[in-house]
Amino acid sequence: MDNWEQLQQAALTGRMTRRDFISRAAALGIGTSLATGILAKAGYAQTPKKGGTLRLGMEGGSPSDSLDPRTYADSVMIAASLTCMNCLIEFDSKGNPTGELFESWEVKPGAAEWVFNVRKGIKFSNGKTLDAEDCIYSIQIHRGETKSPAKGILAQIQEIKALSPTQVGITLSSGNADFPVILGDYHLVVVPKDFTDWQKPIGTGAYTLESFEPGVRLVFKNRGDFWKPNRGNFDSVEIRNIQDVAARTSALQSGEIDGCNRLDARTVKLLMKDPNLHVTRTKGTGNRFCFVARVTDPPYTNKDLRLALKYGIDREKIIESVYNGFAVPGNDHNLDALNPFYNTKMPQRKYDPDKAAFHFKKAGVSAPMELQTSDGAWGTAVDCAQLYQESLKKAGINLDVKKVSGDGYWDNVWLKAPFCAVYWGRRMSADQAFTQVFGDKSDWNDTNWKDPTFQKLIGDARVETDNAKRKALYWQAQEMISDDGGFVCFAITDYLDGYSKKVRGNEPHARYDLNDNRIAEKAWFA
Amino acid sequence: MLRTIVIRVVLGLLTLLAVSILIFAATEILPGDVASAVLGQGATPDTLAQFRHELGLDRPGYIRYLEWFTHAIRGDFGAALTNKRDILTSMTPKFENTMFLAGYAALIAVPLAVGMGIVAAINEGKWIDRVVNIVSLAAISVPEFFIGYLLIFFFAVQLGWFPSLSTVFMDMGFAERVHVVALPAVTLTLLVTAHMLRMTRSSVLSIMSQPYIEMAFLKGLTRTRVIFVHALPNAAAPIITVIALNLAYLIVGVVVIETVFVYPGIGQFMVDGVTKRDLPVIQACGLVFAGAFIILNTTADVLSILVNPRLRKSR
Numbered sequence: 068m069d070n071w072e073q074l075q076q077a078a079l080t081g082r083m084t085r086r087d088f089i090s091r092a093a094a095l096g097i098g099t100s101l102a103t104g105i106l107a108k109a110g111y112a113q114t115p116k117k118g119g120t121l122r123l124g125m126e127g128g129s130p131s132d133s134l135d136p137r138t139y140a141d142s143v144m145i146a147a148s149l150t151c152m153n154c155l156i157e158f159d160s161k162g163n164p165t166g167e168l169f170e171s172w173e174v175k176p177g178a179a180e181w182v183f184n185v186r187k188g189i190k191f192s193n194g195k196t197l198d199a200e201d202c203i204y205s206i207q208i209h210r211g212e213t214k215s216p217a218k219g220i221l222a223q224i225q226e227i228k229a230l231s232p233t234q235v236g237i238t239l240s241s242g243n244a245d246f247p248v249i250l251g252d253y254h255l256v257v258v259p260k261d262f263t264d265w266q267k268p269i270g271t272g273a274y275t276l277e278s279f280e281p282g283v284r285l286v287f288k289n290r291g292d293f294w295k296p297n298r299g300n301f302d303s304v305e306i307r308n309i310q311d312v313a314a315r316t317s318a319l320q321s322g323e324i325d326g327c328n329r330l331d332a333r334t335v336k337l338l339m340k341d342p343n344l345h346v347t348r349t350k351g352t353g354n355r356f357c358f359v360a361r362v363t364d365p366p367y368t369n370k371d372l373r374l375a376l377k378y379g380i381d382r383e384k385i386i387e388s389v390y391n392g393f394a395v396p397g398n399d400h401n402l403d404a405l406n407p408f409y410n411t412k413m414p415q416r417k418y419d420p421d422k423a424a425f426h427f428k429k430a431g432v433s434a435p436m437e438l439q440t441s442d443g444a445w446g447t448a449v450d451c452a453q454l455y456q457e458s459l460k461k462a463g464i465n466l467d468v469k470k471v472s473g474d475g476y477w478d479n480v481w482l483k484a485p486f487c488a489v490y491w492g493r494r495m496s497a498d499q500a501f502t503q504v505f506g507d508k509s510d511w512n513d514t515n516w517k518d519p520t521f522q523k524l525i526g527d528a529r530v531e532t533d534n535a536k537r538k539a540l541y542w543q544a545q546e547m548i549s550d551d552g553g554f555v556c557f558a559i560t561d562y563l564d565g566y567s568k569k570v571r572g573n574e575p576h577a578r579y580d581l582n583d584n585r586i587a588e589k590a591w592f593a
Numbered sequence: 594m595l596r597t598i599v600i601r602v603v604l605g606l607l608t609l610l611a612v613s614i615l616i617f618a619a620t621e622i623l624p625g626d627v628a629s630a631v632l633g634q635g636a637t638p639d640t641l642a643q644f645r646h647e648l649g650l651d652r653p654g655y656i657r658y659l660e661w662f663t664h665a666i667r668g669d670f671g672a673a674l675t676n677k678r679d680i681l682t683s684m685t686p687k688f689e690n691t692m693f694l695a696g697y698a699a700l701i702a703v704p705l706a707v708g709m710g711i712v713a714a715i716n717e718g719k720w721i722d723r724v725v726n727i728v729s730l731a732a733i734s735v736p737e738f739f740i741g742y743l744l745i746f747f748f749a750v751q752l753g754w755f756p757s758l759s760t761v762f763m764d765m766g767f768a769e770r771v772h773v774v775a776l777p778a779v780t781l782t783l784l785v786t787a788h789m790l791r792m793t794r795s796s797v798l799s800i801m802s803q804p805y806i807e808m809a810f811l812k813g814l815t816r817t818r819v820i821f822v823h824a825l826p827n828a829a830a831p832i833i834t835v836i837a838l839n840l841a842y843l844i845v846g847v848v849v850i851e852t853v854f855v856y857p858g859i860g861q862f863m864v865d866g867v868t869k870r871d872l873p874v875i876q877a878c879g880l881v882f883a884g885a886f887i888i889l890n891t892t893a894d895v896l897s898i899l900v901n902p903r904l905r906k907s908r
Contacts, residue, residue, distance in 0.1 A: 124758075129865045130683065131675035138676065214644045219637065281676065281683070282865065283857045284762060307760060309855050313742060317757040318855075321750045324758075478629040510637045 130282030152270030162577030242530030273299025397556030443473025710793025
């Protein structure tokens with residue numbers, strides 16, 4: 068879009084975000100004041116308007132949903148909790164941690180001792196004023212005897228105590244410069260101390276829960292006077308659970324909902340043409356789709372074989388035919404381009420049958436190789452594996468593809484099969500991403516690649532508070548994984564949200580779709 | 594006759610017991626359990642063991658089965674393993690929704706199918722007979738989700754007469770419900786009509802070749818009168834059985850329709866229970882489904898006896 072006419076048209080029909088428009092206008096040499104004038108005409112108000120009912124249709128819920136934060140695992144409950152509650156730490160659109168109920172923090176050198184300042188004057192929906200004890204309780208429910216998914220990431224906490232009613236001191240068993248990112252985890256929403264009635268959650272969010280039918284619908288009402296300026300703009304919010312993507316799409320087209328998540332990449336190009344709709348695309352921050360080889364199981368102990376497997380996958384073809392182009396190629400490690408520590412100098416690995424054949428020959432492996440895949444890994448894992456098999460064949464490498472049952476896949480195949488399909492979600496910090504997937508103490512190190520140099524690298528980076536030095540360490544770590552590990556990461560998908568044209572404040576976000584699942588808090592109607 | 598009914602009911606209860614054992618055995622031999630299904634990829638051996646112990650999954654299967662069964666016969670289905678909610682409380686509104694949709698579809702489908710079947714039989718071989726046959730067969734030959742999407746495309750997206758989402762909520766009025774659920778009800782009608790229609794037509798026609806029908810014609814009666822007064826009462830038994838089977842299908846077999854129209858019925862509830870290995874939920878749904886089948890079939894048997902004068906007399 069390099070034509071001013073086209074650009075104006077896009078803005079007037081709501082097909083662009085405000086930020087995109089201004090930066091593109093600037094690239095054309097159009098001054099900000101003129102650009103803002105066009106925006107005002109298009110209804111991009113500078114300050115959000117109040118009122119209306121936001122109706123969302125979302126995938127990622129089930130009849131067994133509960134508002135207990137120890138059970139959150141999918142989008143509907145994450146979005147629902149962020150509608151009526153707040154976290155300790157929030158992320159800005161680039162993915163950097165910023166203050167939420169913890170307003171600010173200080174850290175001592177070594178990154179093991181932290182002091183967090185609780186935001187003052189915040190009231191819960193029951194009238195109680197937020198203090199340090201509430202924050203501590205909300206962290207403690209995820210520690211000790213619990214099945215909370217956040218238990219693992221909080222294990223590094225050695226001591227947690229209230230230094231004053233507005234200060235929380237946390238001591239870690241070893242330093243972690245990314246600790247605020249850990250506290251930004253979506254499970255860590257804040258409720259009053261000793262709160263247990265999860266059917267009627269008490270939070271500090273912009274809305275209060277009106278009704279909840281698990282797997283069907285949640286209704287929220289604005290409770291007035293939200294503490295974040297310009298946010299919490301709707302009178303009420305309705306989150307409907309719509310698992311079927313075709314049902315979500317037709318509900319959006321017929322105007323029964325104002326926004327939805329997870330559009331189908333195969334049909335989204337048609338939706339983009341609909342003048343009443345707007346599609347928000349977040350490039351390459353979604354799931355990382357991989358085939359992982361355990362480097363301790365023969366024949367994958369051979370480094371050249373692993374390289375052959377990486378050069379032998381046709382990433383572009385898989386992205387084009389399976390994801391309709393709505394994904395970016397992975398570079399055989401698990402960071403994406405929106406991570407501040409992403410190695411931008413490392414060349415993207417491409418399909419190269421000659422190199423694959425060369426390394427395969429050098430490896431001299433004659434044992435049969437079998438890749439286990441299943442629609443239980445992810446919906447299109449079998450298609451991806453078959454395309455992989457074809458592209459390897461062109462390099463003279465034979466790979467058997469075995470389709471296994473989706474039931475119990477994570478239990479029986481993953482972490483056990485020598486070569487299998489797996490996807491990984493985004494981790495907010497480089498440390499989390501590397502420690503969970505490649506750490507020598509991680510239960511989930513599915514490649515079993517435990518290179519001591521690498522472990523030392525990420526250990527050093529974890530306690531390093533100088534960002535330039537950390538960057539150098541993480542860049543090297545990515546190169547090591549990509550060149551030596553058993554991780555064939557071929558695609559990182561885009562998030563695709565659909566909105567009616569009148570919704571504003573629906574920019575892409577580095578963490579999750581639907582503007583970090585905080586669309587109810589951030590958006591407004593034009 | 595009373596004896597026949599009692600035997601039917603006892604047989605039904607025994608079937609129910611057998612079904613409960615079968616369902617239990619089936620869920621036991623599936624790979625994975627509720628702990629690994631709920632925790633998913635994020636499971637660690639530590640949290641898995643903790644979760645299993647919390648749910649009592651570390652005890653033998655037959656003990657858990659007996660415990661559940663003794664509670665269930667007292668009407669207590671227990672709490673869901675996943676979210677600890679009482680199953681009966683969460684299942685009741687979903688079952689009511691399912692019954693509403695099934696009843697709605699049946700109210701359109703049964704009179705339509707039987708009526709058109711009789712019309713087809715009266716006009717055997719004429720154009721109306723052929724049209725009715727072709728249309729109903731075409732409707733049953735198309736996959737149900739496809740009919741659903743077609744209806745959504747034309748009546749929700751293009752014309753905007755009906756909503757594409759048929760979700761009903763607890764606070765929704767009756768008239769609104771009828772409007773919202775129209776599209777899935779019509780879809781289901783198209784699915785079940787053909788079966789009942791063809792059965793009505795063929796059983797009426799097979800009676801028509803009997804000697805006493807010939808006698809009735811020879812008396813000079815009209816075709817319509819022969820069919821309604823002489824043929825239909827004797828043809829009723831197989832028609833009632835087919836209607837009962839189709840009603841049972843409307844209750845237990847509509848999970849695809851529920852998904853397409855986002856209808857909060859019991860089918861989705863059970864599918865979710867299966868994917869999460871939530872044993873008590875599967876058991877409860879299985880029992881309800883089996884119960885629905887058995888009640889409808891028993892009713893069909895009893896009705897067939899009542900409408901047929903020859904069966905009505907006790908032997």
